[in-house]
Amino acid sequence: MSNDVRRHGIDAMTRAILDAAGPAVIGFDEQARIDYANPAALTTFGRTEDELLGRPIDILVPEEDAALHLGNLSAYFAHPGARNRGGHELFRGIRKDGTTFPCDIGLTPAFTDDGLWTIATIVDVTEQLAAAARLRELNRSYLTLARFNDAIVRAADAQSLYEETCRVAVEFGRFHGAWIGRLAPDGALEVVASAGDIDGPREGGPTTRALRDGTAAYDDYRDDTSTSILDAAAIPLHCGGRAVSALTLCSDRPHLFDEGMRALLEAVAHNFSFALEAFDSRDRLEEVAAQRTELLRRLVLAQEEERGRIAADVHDDSVQALAAVDLRLGLLRRRIHEAAPELEDGVARLQDSVSSVTTGLRHLLFDLEPVVPGVDLAKMLRDAADHTFVHVPMTWTVEVEGEGSLDLPDELATQAFRIGQEALINVRKHARATHVRVLITPDDEGVEVAVIDDGVGVPPTIEPRAGHRGLATMLDRATITGGWCRLESDGPGSTLRFWVPRRGSAVVTVS
Structure with a gap:
């Protein structure tokens, strides 16, 4: 391998540096033949040097991705240039044992006396994607639970509460099915509200046990081939000291109801039961809030x-x-x-x-x-703008209008800052603006923030395109606090405007 490397003008020191690199590094020539692989690459792909050197680089790509890989490689050889890692496009690599993994690839061309030689830096991003998936799942779970509590606060009666809870569970929680059952006067189990796909009540199933015992029941159906449900949870809903109904959630995802999810579901059930009580005693809704x-x-x-x-x-x-x-x-x-x-x-x-x-x-x-607790929102946004536009030919200002206080609870200040931070990043990435103005306007009920740029503008919609979650994330954050967020673009430039309450939408006035 030493002779192969030197043939491309790379000396022993460079090879030593590449050998010591943490990511996998593959070198290949103009015929797309591998002539260098560092130890990390051998470990990543589960191969030896003899199995890689002299072989076409497409042995590292799954067969079903070969056509796409060939097209990308041809485009690269036609116009060699550096391709940095961290872009939107990920690829798949294949190990010797046939297992595949997602990877991020960077290309660095080197023009030597023997022709073009390319260094490919390959990073297995399996753990990063898993961490991102866990964060998305966590966000979805908490957003669903927040919407459950919205339904609890807003429902006019028990039946509307039952129906809205099932709808939220399926549409926002992505449960396979949701239903609420209760015992009929004759003792039979009946469904009073449902959404999604349900197999129907099962005598002796989790719903029956939750109603009978007054405690949450969980079932594992992963070995049951007669149903597409893998996990189910039934949470009793109490009123007047007894379980009057049970919320049953069915999932086609395994291991969803872990200890953390169970604790949160039971907390929501506690709120739910208070709501049922509150239809007879409205003053108890304050605790739900x-x-x-x-x-x-x-x-x-x-x-x-x-x-x-x-x-x-x-x-x-x-x-x-x-x-x-x-x-x-x-x-x-x-x-x-x-x-x-x-x-x-x-x-x-x-x-x-x-x-x-x-x-x-x-x-x-x-x-x-x-976010550091207790830091002023204006200062946090100034720091974010200073960092976001440090190497960008753009001017910016952060202004506070009026004499109102910017004091917010830490959780609301954090959400407000994250929305503003995402808006500034969007301006840097997409607006092609020369100036951005952040206007903070506090009032008695909350704080409004407007991020105004003089860029190219955008369509007046808050709905994201496929793969672009920035606007939807900002809307979700504002919704969770009980506030609002909207995007305005009537001409050149655009304005992202949002408002968060001082105490969160959980605090309500009960008439």
């Missing part, structure tokens, strides 16, 4: 903890490893300047690629940084 505030606090806490964990993982592993590679490339570049100046340009491009990836990760670290 307080529970929504607690759900919001827990949502914000869970989101910020997950952000902090991901940021710590990125900082401890990826950023430090890339910084070490960047330092070594700098040292190598100085040595090559004297010993082999014809190679300096290629090493410089490689170092620039590493620096670009490091910068992108540092931006990500700032975006994920947990």
Whole structure:
């Protein structure tokens, strides 16, 4: 392999640096033949050097992806250029044992005396995608629970509450089916409201047990081939000290009802039961409202903890490893300047690629940084704008209009900041603006924030395109707080305007 590497003008020092790199590194020639693989690549793909060197690079790609891979490779060879990792497109790699994994690939071309040689940096992103999926699942669960509590607060009677709860469970919670059952006067189990696909009540099933025992019941149907349901939960709903009905949720996803989900469902059932009581005694709705505030606090806490964990993982592993590679490339570049100046340009491009990836990760670290409790919203947005536009030819201002207070509970201030932060990032990425103005207007009931840019504008809709969750995430955050969010674009430029209440929508006045 040493001769193959030197044939492309890469000396032993460069090879040592590539060998020490944390990510998998594959080198291939103009015929797309592999002539270098570092130890991380051998581990990632489960192969030996002898199994890779001299082989076409498409052995690392699943057969069903071969046509797409060939097209991408042909386009690259037609116009060689650096392709940084961290883009929107992910690929699949295949190990020797046939298992596949999602990966992010960066390409760095090096023009040597023997022709084009390409360094491919390959990172297995399985864990990152799993972490993102866990965060999405967590957000969906808390948003669903918040909507359950919305239904509890807004329902006019028990039947409308039953129907809305089932609808929310299926439409927002993505449960396979949801239904509410109760015991008829003759003792038979009957369904009073439902949504989605349900197999119907089962005598002796979780619903019957929840009504009989007055406690939550959970069933595992993963070995039952007669149904598409994998897990089911039945939560008793009490009124007057007895279980009068039970909410049953059916899932086609395994292991959904873990300890955390069970605790949250039982907390919602507690609120639900209070609502049933409140149809006879409205003053008890105040306690239900307080529970929504607690759900919001827990949502914000869970989101910020997950952000902090991901940021710590990125900082401890990826950023430090890339910084070490960047330092070594700098040292190598100085040595090559004297010993082999014809190679300096290629090493410089490689170092620039590493620096670009490091910068992108540092931006990500700032975006994920947990919000410090008690910090003024205006100051947080100024810091976010300063970081977001630090290398962008754009001016910005953050202004507070009026004499109102910016004091918000930590969970509401965090949501307001995250919405504003996402809006600023969207301006940087998409608006092509020269100036952005952030206007904060507090009033007695809440705080309104407008992010105004003079860019190209957007269609006046808050609905996201496929794969673009920014606007929908901002709308969800505002909804969870009991506020609102809308996008305005009547001409040049656009305005993202949102409002959050001072105490959250959980606090209501009961007539």
